[in-house]
Amino acid sequence: MIQIRGLTKTFGKLRVLDDLHLDIAESRVTAILGPNGSGKTTLIKSILGMVVPDKGDVWIDGTSVRGQWAYRRNISYMSQIANFPANLRVREVVDMIREIRQQPAPNMDEIVRRLGVGRFWNKQMQHLSGGMRQKVNVLLTFMFDTPIYILDEPTTGLDPLALMHLKELIVQRKAQGRTILITSHIMGFVEEMAQHVAFLVEGRLYFDGSLEELKQRTGTDTLEQSIAEIIKRNYAAV
Amino acid sequence: MQLYKIVRYVIRDLLRSRWTYVYFAFYYLLGMVLLFINRDLSKAVITLMNIITILTPLIGTVFGVMYYYNSREFIQLLLAQPLRRDMLFSGQYIGVSLSLSLSLILGLGIPFSMYGVLYSGVIWDFAVLLVIGGFLTFIFVGLALVVALANDNRIKGFGYAIFLWLAFAVVYDGLFLLGLLYFRDYPLEKFALGGVLVNPIDLSRILILLKLDIAALMGFTGAVFKKVFGTSVGMIMAFGALLLWVWIPWQLMLWYARRKDF
Amino acid sequence: MAGTIRVCDTCRFQSIAGAIAQANKGDTVLVYPGVYRESNIQVDKSLYVVGINYPRVDVQQQGYGFVLKGDSITLKGFEIYDVEQSYVKEYAAVLVRRCTTFVVEDLRIRRAFFGILAEKSSSGVIRDNRISGVYRTEADAGNGIHLWHCKHMRIEGNVVHHMRDGIYFEFVSRSVIEHNHSHDNVRYGLHFMFSNNDEYHDNIFERNGAGVAVMFSKYIHMRRNVFRDNWGVASYGLLLKEIYDATITDNHFIRNTIGINIDGSTRIRYERNLFQANGWAVRILGASYQNDFSENNFLHNTFDVAFSGRETTVRFVRNYWSDYTGYDLDRDGYGDVPYRPVKLFSYIVNQVPEAMVLLRSLFVGLINFSEKVSPVFTPDNLVDSKPAMRAYDIEVR
Numbered sequence: 001m002i003q004i005r006g007l008t009k010t011f012g013k014l015r016v017l018d019d020l021h022l023d024i025a026e027s028r029v030t031a032i033l034g035p036n037g038s039g040k041t042t043l044i045k046s047i048l049g050m051v052v053p054d055k056g057d058v059w060i061d062g063t064s065v066r067g068q069w070a071y072r073r074n075i076s077y078m079s080q081i082a083n084f085p086a087n088l089r090v091r092e093v094v095d096m097i098r099e100i101r102q103q104p105a106p107n108m109d110e111i112v113r114r115l116g117v118g119r120f121w122n123k124q125m126q127h128l129s130g131g132m133r134q135k136v137n138v139l140l141t142f143m144f145d146t147p148i149y150i151l152d153e154p155t156t157g158l159d160p161l162a163l164m165h166l167k168e169l170i171v172q173r174k175a176q177g178r179t180i181l182i183t184s185h186i187m188g189f190v191e192e193m194a195q196h197v198a199f200l201v202e203g204r205l206y207f208d209g210s211l212e213e214l215k216q217r218t219g220t221d222t223l224e225q226s227i228a229e230i231i232k233r234n235y236a237a238v
Numbered sequence: 239m240q241l242y243k244i245v246r247y248v249i250r251d252l253l254r255s256r257w258t259y260v261y262f263a264f265y266y267l268l269g270m271v272l273l274f275i276n277r278d279l280s281k282a283v284i285t286l287m288n289i290i291t292i293l294t295p296l297i298g299t300v301f302g303v304m305y306y307y308n309s310r311e312f313i314q315l316l317l318a319q320p321l322r323r324d325m326l327f328s329g330q331y332i333g334v335s336l337s338l339s340l341s342l343i344l345g346l347g348i349p350f351s352m353y354g355v356l357y358s359g360v361i362w363d364f365a366v367l368l369v370i371g372g373f374l375t376f377i378f379v380g381l382a383l384v385v386a387l388a389n390d391n392r393i394k395g396f397g398y399a400i401f402l403w404l405a406f407a408v409v410y411d412g413l414f415l416l417g418l419l420y421f422r423d424y425p426l427e428k429f430a431l432g433g434v435l436v437n438p439i440d441l442s443r444i445l446i447l448l449k450l451d452i453a454a455l456m457g458f459t460g461a462v463f464k465k466v467f468g469t470s471v472g473m474i475m476a477f478g479a480l481l482l483w484v485w486i487p488w489q490l491m492l493w494y495a496r497r498k499d500f
Numbered sequence: 501m502a503g504t505i506r507v508c509d510t511c512r513f514q515s516i517a518g519a520i521a522q523a524n525k526g527d528t529v530l531v532y533p534g535v536y537r538e539s540n541i542q543v544d545k546s547l548y549v550v551g552i553n554y555p556r557v558d559v560q561q562q563g564y565g566f567v568l569k570g571d572s573i574t575l576k577g578f579e580i581y582d583v584e585q586s587y588v589k590e591y592a593a594v595l596v597r598r599c600t601t602f603v604v605e606d607l608r609i610r611r612a613f614f615g616i617l618a619e620k621s622s623s624g625v626i627r628d629n630r631i632s633g634v635y636r637t638e639a640d641a642g643n644g645i646h647l648w649h650c651k652h653m654r655i656e657g658n659v660v661h662h663m664r665d666g667i668y669f670e671f672v673s674r675s676v677i678e679h680n681h682s683h684d685n686v687r688y689g690l691h692f693m694f695s696n697n698d699e700y701h702d703n704i705f706e707r708n709g710a711g712v713a714v715m716f717s718k719y720i721h722m723r724r725n726v727f728r729d730n731w732g733v734a735s736y737g738l739l740l741k742e743i744y745d746a747t748i749t750d751n752h753f754i755r756n757t758i759g760i761n762i763d764g765s766t767r768i769r770y771e772r773n774l775f776q777a778n779g780w781a782v783r784i785l786g787a788s789y790q791n792d793f794s795e796n797n798f799l800h801n802t803f804d805v806a807f808s809g810r811e812t813t814v815r816f817v818r819n820y821w822s823d824y825t826g827y828d829l830d831r832d833g834y835g836d837v838p839y840r841p842v843k844l845f846s847y848i849v850n851q852v853p854e855a856m857v858l859l860r861s862l863f864v865g866l867i868n869f870s871e872k873v874s875p876v877f878t879p880d881n882l883v884d885s886k887p888a889m890r891a892y893d894i895e896v897r
Contacts, residue, residue, distance in 0.1 A: 009499075011499070045499070045500070048317070048318050049317075050314070050317045050318065050499065050500045051499040051500070052496075052497060052498070052499060069320055069321060069322045069323070070320055071320075072318065072319060072320040072321075073320040075318075077318040079314065079315075079318065083310075083311035083314065083315075084311055084312075084315060085251055085309065085311055085312040085315070086308075086311075087251050087254040087255060088251065088254075092250075093315075096247055097315075097319065099243060100240075100243060100316070100319050100320070100321060101319060101320060281800065281822055284800060287860065288860065288862070288865070291861075291862075292862050407862055408862050408863050408866070411858055411861045411862065411863035411864070412863050414858065415848070415855060415858055415863065415864075418852050418854055418855050418858075419848070419851070419852055419855070422851060422852045426852065426854040427854060429854070430854035430855075430857045431857070433857070434857045439861075440857070440858075440861065443859075443860060443861055444857060446860075447859055447860065450777075450800075450802075450860075451779065451802040451859060451860075452731070452755075453731055453755050453756055453757050453777060453778055453779040453802065454757065454778075454779025454780065454802035454803065454856070454859070455779070455856065456731040456732055456733075456735070456757050456779070457732070457733060457735075457757040457758070457779050457780075458733065458853060458856070463854075
C-alpha cells in the first residue's frame, strides 16, 4: 500500500504537485494519467525519493520514505527516457545493477531471450538505438522480483513484438499479486493493462477509481474519449 | 561497501573515457618536456610546482564539472536503486578525484623516475609535490561538483567553476597582497598566515616553499613565522588545513545533493 | 744532545709540569696515557711536549691547561678538558703568548672555554686539532681558535664546533686558514676583525649561528670554501663589513638565508662562486663600490640579488642564472637579452616582509613578469649584460 499525503512540489514558480492525496492499493495495476505537465513523473520520482517534496510525504507499508533508501529494494523502476551511461556495455549495466541490488534475478535469462537482448549484450550503450535501450530498460526492471513496479511511459520506442512481451510481463506480475504503477499516453495500452485510474490535473487528483467508473462518469465508451473529455472540460473551465 | 562499488564503477567508466588518457598524456609529455629542456631535476621540480599549484586545480575544476554534466544518466539510474544518496555522490567524488590523481601521479611519476628522481636528493620534494597535486585535485573536483549541482545550466556551471578557479589562483592573491601593502604599518604575521590558510592553492604553495625556500623563510624576525616555518608546526598545520579543505567542499556537495531533485 | 723525559704513573715524573721544569732546552717530554689533573702547565722553553695515545689533562676548572711562551715549542697529542669559565679572563685549553715558530697539533679539546688562544705570536702552526665547547649562549662561550696580534700563522685541518666563534682573527696578518671544518658554533664559524693580507681556502663552514664574518679588513682572499646551512634572521654564508680589496673565488654558498651580505665594502671581486638554494644569494647594502661579479653560478635561489641603498656600484657580467629565460641567437655562449637579477617582488618583500607568503604565486609571477617587460621599480644599471647560457663547473674539495 502506497499512501501519498499532502504532497506538494514547486519548481521555481511552477506548482507541479499541489497538496496531492492518493492511495495506491496493492496487487493491482494503477494507471496515473493526466495531461502533459500534470505532475505524473514528479509524483513517481517523489515515491522513489528522486524528487524531494516541499510538503507532504509518501508512506509505503506504513513507513515514510523521506530520507530513506533501503525501501527501494522493493521497487523496480522503469524510467521514462532510457538513458544509460554511454561508455558502459549492456552486460556491464546489468551486472552493475545486480551487484548494487544484491537480489536474485530469476527472470533475467528468460527476458533476455524473449526480447533478443543477447544480440547487443556486449555493445556500449551509446551505440544502441532508442528501442534497444528501451529493451534494456525492460530487462533491468523485470529481471528482479519485487513487490512494486513503477513504469513511466514503458511503451516508448518498443516494436510490436517487444510491446507484446512487455504486456505479458505486466500481466504475469499482476497475476502474482504485485503492485504496479503505470503512466502512459497510449490509452489502448492503459485500458488493456490497468484496472484502476488516478487522474491528475495541475498537480491535483481529479479522479481516482476504476476504469468503468471513469467511463460512466464521462459518459464515453473508451478510455481515450473519456480522457479527452476530461481535459476539454478542464481547460474550458480555465 | 556501497561506496566502494560506486568508486569502482566511476573509475571503470573513466578508464574508458578519452579524457583520462588525454590528462595522463598531458602530464606525461609535460614531465618529458620539462626534463628535456632543463636536464636538471631541481629546476624541473621548481617549474613543476608552478604547474601543479595552478594547473591541477584548473583541470580538477573543468573535469569535475564536465563529469557531472555527462553522468546525469548514471546518477538517475542509480538514484532509483537502493543506495544512499550520500554514498552515490561521495562515490562519484572520490572516483573522479582518484582517477585524476592517478593520472597525475603516473603521468609525472613515470618520466621523472626514468630520469632517476628515485635516487636523487629531490625525491621528497617531488613526492610532496605529487601529494599536494592529489590534495588540490580532490579539493577542486569537490568545488566543481558543488557548482555543478547548484547549476543545472551547463554553460553557467562551467562559467562559475572557472571563475572560482580564477579567484583562488590569481584574484585572491592580488587582493591579499594589496591588503598586506595597505596595512603594512600593523603587525601582519597572523593576518598573513591566516590569509594563506583560507586559500587551498596558497596553502599548497606554502607547503612546497617549506621544502624549496626554507632558507629564505627563516630570515624572518617574527616569532609566529619562526614557529610555523622553523618547526614541524607549519607542516602539520598546513596538511591539517588541506584536509579540512577536502572535507568542506565534500560536505557542501552532499548538502546540495540531499536537497536536489533529479 | 737533546734528551727524552718520560711522564707516567711509574716513571720518575708523574706530573707533566714537573717533567717540564726539569727538562732542558730542546728536550722531548713524552707523556704516556693516563689522567693528569694539572692546570696552568707552563712551557717556557723550547721543548717537544708530546702525548702518546692522548693522555688526558683534566684542568678541573682551574684556569688554563697549557701556557706556551718562548720559541720553538711543539705541543702535540693531548686530550684537554674542563677549562675554567670566566667573565673576566679568557681561559683557554692552550694559551700561546709571545711565541715564535711554535706548533700546536693533534689536540682534543673538550668542554673548553677558549680552545687555543694565541697572543702576539708569529710563525706558528695550529694543526689537526679538534675543539668543542658546551653549547650555551654567546656570553659564556669562548672561541675555538682565537688569534690576537699575530702574523705568519697557519691554521690547518682543525675541526671546531659548539664554541662562540670557531676561528677568530683580530689584528692578524699574512696568515693562512685552510682545510678546517667549523660548524655549529653559536656565533661565527670564522671571524675576521682588523686583519689584513690573510687568506683562507678549502674550509667548510656550516650551521653556524651567523655564518662567517669578515669585518674591517683589507686584502683578504677567500677561495674554495663551502658556506652552507646558515639559517636565521641575521645569518649569512658570508658577511662582509667594511672590507677593501678582497677576492672571493670558487666558493660554494649553499642553503643559507643570505649567501653573501655586503655592507660598505669596496673593490671586491667575486668569481666562479656557486650560489645555490639560498634565500638571498647576494644582498648588497649601502656604500659599496666596485663589487664585480663574474662567472658565478646562481642556481635556484629564492632571490638572486637584493639591493638597498643608492650609493653603490655593482657589476654583473657573464654569470649563469638558472632563472634566465633568454636566448642566444648569435651562439657566443651568452644570452642576447640582459638578465635582471633584482625582482620586483624582492622590493615588495623588503617593504612588507610578511608578503613572503605569496612567494612563487601566479600573481607574483605576473607582476614580476610585467616588471621585467617594462621596468619601473628595479634599477636600470643592475643587469647582467652577458648572462651565460650554461652553468660553470665550480669544484671544491
